Amino acid sequence: xxxxxxxxILICQGTGGISAGAxxxxxxxxxxIAEKGIVAQxxxxxxxxxxxxxxxxxxxxxxxxxxxxxxxxxxDFVVPEDVxxxxxxxxxxxxxxxxxxxxxxxxxxxxxxxxxxxxxCGQIDPERIDAFLEEDGFKAIEKCVKEMKPxxxxxxxxxSGLRGxxxxxxxxxxxxSFCAASPGNHKYLICNADEGDPGAFMDRxxxxxxxxxxxxxxMIAAYAIGCDAGYVxxxxxxxxxxxxxQKALDTCYEKGYLGKNIQGWGFDFDMRIKKGxxxxxxxxxxxxxxxxxxERGMPRPRPPFPAVKGLWGFPTxxxxxxxxxxxxHIINKGADWYASLGTDTTKGTKIxxxxxxxKHTGLVEVPAGMSVRDVIYSVCGGIANNRKFKAVQAGGPxxxxxxxEVLDTPVDYDSLIKAGAMMGSGGLVVMDETTCMxxxxxxxxxxxxxESCGKCVPCRIGLKAxxxxxxxxxxxxxxMADIDTLLEMGATIKKASLCGLGxxxxxxxLSTVKYFRHEYEAHIQDKRCPSNSCKELLLxxxxxxxxxxxxxxxxxxxxxxxxxxxxEVAELIKENCTKCxxxxxxxxxxxxx
Amino acid sequence: MSNAPAEEIPxxxxxxxxxxxxxxxxxxxxxxxxxxLQGIQDAYGYVPKPTIDLVAERLNVYPSQIYGVLTFYxxxxxxxxxxxxxxxxxxxxxxxxxxERITETFFGRLGIGHAETTPDLRYTFEKVACLxxxxxxxxxxxxxxxxxxxxxQKVDEIIETYNARPMK
Numbered sequence: 224x225x226x227x228x229x230x231x232i233l234i235c236q237g238t239g240g241i242s243a244g245a246x247x248x249x250x251x252x253x254x255x256i257a258e259k260g261i262v263a264q265x266x267x268x269x270x271x272x273x274x275x276x277x278x279x280x281x282x283x284x285x286x287x288x289x290x291x292x293x294x295x296x297x298x299d300f301v302v303p304e305d306v307x308x309x310x311x312x313x314x315x316x317x318x319x320x321x322x323x324x325x326x327x328x329x330x331x332x333x334x335x336x337x338x339x340x341x342x343x344c345g346q347i348d349p350e351r352i353d354a355f356l357e358e359d360g361f362k363a364i365e366k367c368v369k370e371m372k373p374x375x376x377x378x379x380x381x382x383s384g385l386r387g388x389x390x391x392x393x394x395x396x397x398x399x400s401f402c403a404a405s406p407g408n409h410k411y412l413i414c415n416a417d418e419g420d421p422g423a424f425m426d427r428x429x430x431x432x433x434x435x436x437x438x439x440x441x442m443i444a445a446y447a448i449g450c451d452a453g454y455v456x457x458x459x460x461x462x463x464x465x466x467x468x469q470k471a472l473d474t475c476y477e478k479g480y481l482g483k484n485i486q487g488w489g490f491d492f493d494m495r496i497k498k499g500x501x502x503x504x505x506x507x508x509x510x511x512x513x514x515x516x517x518e519r520g521m522p523r524p525r526p527p528f529p530a531v532k533g534l535w536g537f538p539t540x541x542x543x544x545x546x547x548x549x550x551x552h553i554i555n556k557g558a559d560w561y562a563s564l565g566t567d568t569t570k571g572t573k574i575x576x577x578x579x580x581x582k583h584t585g586l587v588e589v590p591a592g593m594s595v596r597d598v599i600y601s602v603c604g605g606i607a608n609n610r611k612f613k614a615v616q617a618g619g620p621x622x623x624x625x626x627x628e629v630l631d632t633p634v635d636y637d638s639l640i641k642a643g644a645m646m647g648s649g650g651l652v653v654m655d656e657t658t659c660m661x662x663x664x665x666x667x668x669x670x671x672x673x674e675s676c677g678k679c680v681p682c683r684i685g686l687k688a689x690x691x692x693x694x695x696x697x698x699x700x701x702x703m704a705d706i707d708t709l710l711e712m713g714a715t716i717k718k719a720s721l722c723g724l725g726x727x728x729x730x731x732x733l734s735t736v737k738y739f740r741h742e743y744e745a746h747i748q749d750k751r752c753p754s755n756s757c758k759e760l761l762l763x764x765x766x767x768x769x770x771x772x773x774x775x776x777x778x779x780x781x782x783x784x785x786x787x788x789x790x791e792v793a794e795l796i797k798e799n800c801t802k803c804x805x806x807x808x809x810x811x812x813x814x815x816x
Numbered sequence: 817m818s819n820a821p822a823e824e825i826p827x828x829x830x831x832x833x834x835x836x837x838x839x840x841x842x843x844x845x846x847x848x849x850x851x852x853l854q855g856i857q858d859a860y861g862y863v864p865k866p867t868i869d870l871v872a873e874r875l876n877v878y879p880s881q882i883y884g885v886l887t888f889y890x891x892x893x894x895x896x897x898x899x900x901x902x903x904x905x906x907x908x909x910x911x912x913x914x915x916e917r918i919t920e921t922f923f924g925r926l927g928i929g930h931a932e933t934t935p936d937l938r939y940t941f942e943k944v945a946c947l948x949x950x951x952x953x954x955x956x957x958x959x960x961x962x963x964x965x966x967x968x969q970k971v972d973e974i975i976e977t978y979n980a981r982p983m984k
Contacts (some may be wrong), residue, residue: 421907421946457889460947465931497847498854503945517849518881519888535846552897578909578950585951616908650950652908666911670945676888781921781968801924803917805968 227808230262230314230588234301235285238676245284261314285611292317299325328604331802332583337590339564343433349467354472355435361480364442368488376447377403380382380550382558384570389415389506389543390618390634390647391723392569398540401530403448405538411535412445412453413512413541418457419503420619421670422650425586426544427572430457433548434471438481438494440547443554445492448540453494457512457758459501469496483749491787503620503674507722508541510676521676522722543648545574563592569635571675574622577603579653580610589634596630608811610655613754614738618647620667620674621727623734624660643734644729657808659756660739664771665693667731675724682725687715697757701747710736755816760815767792769814779809835867839874850874851884853892862893898933898940900978902926903957904966907946910954918954919943921971926936938983 234249284301288309296319298309305323312318348354355361367376402410414437418426430437441453442711457465472494476483483491497515504510505520512534514520533539549571553561564571569591575598578584582604589598595615599605606612614624617634623644625632630640639646654663672686689712692705713729720726735745745753752760767775770792777787784799785806795806795815808813838855840846843969852875856867865884886892902922907913923929926939933940947955952964955970958978963970 312958420944421911422909422950424946424950460944498851499889500850500854500892502888515847517847519884565935576950578953579912584953619908650908652912652950654912658912663912666908674901674945747952778965779969781972801921803968804914805917808914 229289229291231287231289231482231500232256233287233289237391246305247695248286248301248306249786251303252310254365255306255310258312259315268463292319292529293319295690297325297329298323300331315536332585332587332602332604333549335597336588337564337572338588340429340545340550341432341586341588342438343436349432351469352435352478352623353629355433360371360435360438361442361486363551364439364446365486365488365519366554367446368485368490369444373403373447374451376443376554379558380447380553382552382566383561385546385549385553385561386545386569386636388545388549388573390621390645392646395542395546397596398530398542399444399448401528402450402538405531407538408449409419409452409537410448410450411534411537411539412441412448412450413511413515413539414441414454414455414544414547415433415506415508416454416457416461416544417499417506418461418544418648419445419506419674420621420648420650421664422578422616422619422652423576423648425576425649427461427464428586429468429544429548429574429581430461434464435475436469436470436548436551437544438471438475440550441494442481442485442492444540444547445552446490450540451491451493453492454497454515455494456497456505456515456627458499461585465496472496474659488668502676503670504676504722507724510722511541512539519566519676521678522724527794531552543657545648549730566633566635567638573634573649575634575649575651577651577653579616579651580607580655580658581605581653582607591635592633594631594633595625595651598634598651603653606653606655608655610657610811612653613656613658614654614660616644616652616663616731617650618645618730619650620671621645621723621730622647622731624654624663624738625734626738628738643730645730656813657754657756659752659754660735660742661697662694662754662756664732664735665690665697668693668728670745671724671728675728677723679719679721681716681719682721682728685712685720686725686728688712689716689729693732696743696746697752699750699757701743703744705747705749706736706740706743714759719803754808755813758804761802761807763795763800764803764816765793765795766814766816769812771814773812775809776806778816779805779806830860830864830866832866832870836860836874839871843874849877849882850889852882853882853886857892859921861897862895865894868876870874870971895933896927896937898937900981901936901940901942901960902974903942903947904943905945905949905953905955905957907950907953909950915955915966917968918956919965921968925971925975939978 232252234245250711252374252469285296286301288294289295296705312320377396377399385395386392387395416426479486481494502520507522508529509523510520515555529539555719562570572588573591574588587602612627616624619637625642626646629642632638636646668690673692675682675686677683695701709732713733717726718730742753744753755761772790772792776793777785782799782801784796785793787793835856839852842851852871857863868882872882904919922941928934928941930943949955954966956963956966
């Protein structure tokens with residue numbers, strides 16, 4: 224061992240990292256380290272499967288250099304040419320290269336978060352059970368089995384105030400107690416990892432980054448409720464999550480953390496993965512169970528509730544991935560500690576997937592109750608391209624849009640519902656002035672219409688009828704009476720649908736009409752799309768007064784439809800234009816409409 | 817996505833050995849219909865008609881029930897698929913960042929629409945709900961390769977790259 228022992232170089236190899244050239248950077252490090260005879264460990268800071276590491280993939284390639292003298296230093300936008308300098312200056316001479324170091328916003332992004340559920344993600348190696356055991360892995364379940372009665376575990380979870388993270392926000396302890404109270408020795412536990420919400424990926428990141436914490440959470444729930452068998456229902460679109468989880472399950476069986484008489488504690492629990500097959504409605508409890516049973520994923524009317532009669536007729540408890548991931552921390556650190564985080568009605572932290580037109584997209588975990596404004600502006604750096612904030616869509620297809628006026632809404636279950644959105648699984652899609660709200664409503668409705676299972680009429684036919692109206696409006700053929708029809712139908716569908724999909728599907732329309740009625744009216748009365756987004760209503764011309772003659776539109780146009788010379792106002796040639804909107808998006812000055 | 821129009825099923829002769837192996841693996845498992853169909857699809861790339869009859873016989877379920885499952889879930893395919901599967905994410909984040917022009921450019925360049933395959937079996941095009949990499953929106957995938965921050969220009973680059981790849 225030389226003096227350099229303990230030096231680690233970690234390179235971000237997420238999807239973003241690799242597309243930014245992380246492989247080349249790693250090769251350069253390995254080559255130069257060998258050449259210079261430095262003893263250092265080159266590893267992956269996060270890899271393809273550990274997405275959501277620290278969420279700042281926009282700044283790839285991120286490289287962490289850890290040395291005993293300087294601690295951990297993060298460099299961003301690293302290219303292979305920088306590698307030699309980092310090795311010489313930082314590692315050999317112990318001097319931080321200030322110019323390459325990640326700027327202040329990186330620390331803001333990391334420091335403003337509060338990591339509870341995601342502590343392990345991006346830190347531990349999800350394929351090594353030892354890494355998890357070093358982080359007090361399986362200590363919580365051991366404590367439950369050895370020191371607590373099942374009812375005490377439920378009481379502890381109740382006391383912590385944990386609410387279901389899948390979106391509904393039902394108190395978890397209460398849910399467990401229902402199933403625990405059902406008679407019978409054979410019960411099922413299901414982890415819902417279907418995560419069909421477009422724009423949300425925290426469940427996937429948890430499963431990929433720290434699968435053992437979900438397994439331990441399920442073991443604790445199984446002990447508390449008295450279940451002996453569990454399923455994790457994962458979308459098939461997440462092959463890496465399935466792969467990681469399967470490896471974790473295999474290791475657990477091998478090491479005696481699953482199966483009969485776990486670790487000699489006298490507690491049995493079996494777990495297996497069930498792959499979904501691509502149907503949004505399967506996120507709904509009863510549809511999910513039908514899918515596990517091998518049928519079409521159609522919801523059933525309730526009651527009977529799953530806690531009484533669920534999977535194959537046995538009492539069943541279903542929770543979301545993030546919910547289970549919280550449990551071990553509650554047991555380890557105590558319900559009081561957990562209850563001290565967050566707000567009165569929403570305890571703990573919540574992971575949000577912040578995407579769309581925001582500077583630093585990614586996964587952020589913040590204490591519940593932080594305002595939407597802080598999440599977007601403080602943590603994620605505000606709106607990209609100097610544009611104006613218009614709305615944030617929370618809760619996916621079941622949620623709604625929050626306009627600038629109510630940006631100070633705290634992110635907790637009840638406040639978001641009051642603002643006309645909902646927590647959902649925690650997707651926050653940020654929209655700027657170029658996003659048309661009518662089009663957003665149409666987008667979500669297209670999705671829910673397509674994903675409706677078709678069992679009940681309000682959802683199957685109602686959503687189709689609403690979508691027809693919205694399409695008419697975005698094509699400039701709407702009538703003023705349409706708005707009222709939409710509101711009326713929305714209310715009816717919410718009341719009359721069988722399951723959560725139909726009951727929430729009109730939300731995007733209702734919230735956009737509530738806050739952005741003027742945009743609907745502009746489409747209908749003026750046949751104009753105020754955000755220049757709806758294709759049929761666009762004029763396709765350059766506004767000379769707004770054009771700053773920068774030529775960005777020319778570089779973006781794939782079909783030679785822009786005429787531009789240096790110092791001249793651009794011109795749009797309609798014959799060549801394919802209306803792809805590339806120029807419009809490239810223009811930072813809203814000079815094309 | 818789930819309610820795509822019913823696909824025509826071509827009659828054909830295929831080797832059922834792999835399908836039988838898949839069925840053997842899951843025969844005793846409760847709720848085995850989906851894993852069996854998923855296994856068959858993994859083996860053949862789609863679910864060929866003869867395997868449906870085989871599954872019906874060996875698992876003792878009605879073919880209608882199998883078709884019910886196959887047509888309900890977006891993941892199953894009843895027709896052979898292209899060598900390169902192009903998936904364009906049309907999730908919320910991608911939509912907001914302009915996924916529509918990416919899909920339309922692909923439609924124009926390839927001459928096929930959603931869930932269709934080019935006659936030479938080179939490409940299958942699919943719109944997908946969310947690939948879970950919203951930070952890189954708009955996103956496209958070709959088989960296992962991911963292309964983030966897509967533009968219309970990149971569509972042409974991608975097609976050129978994969979046109980040059982061999983079919984096998």
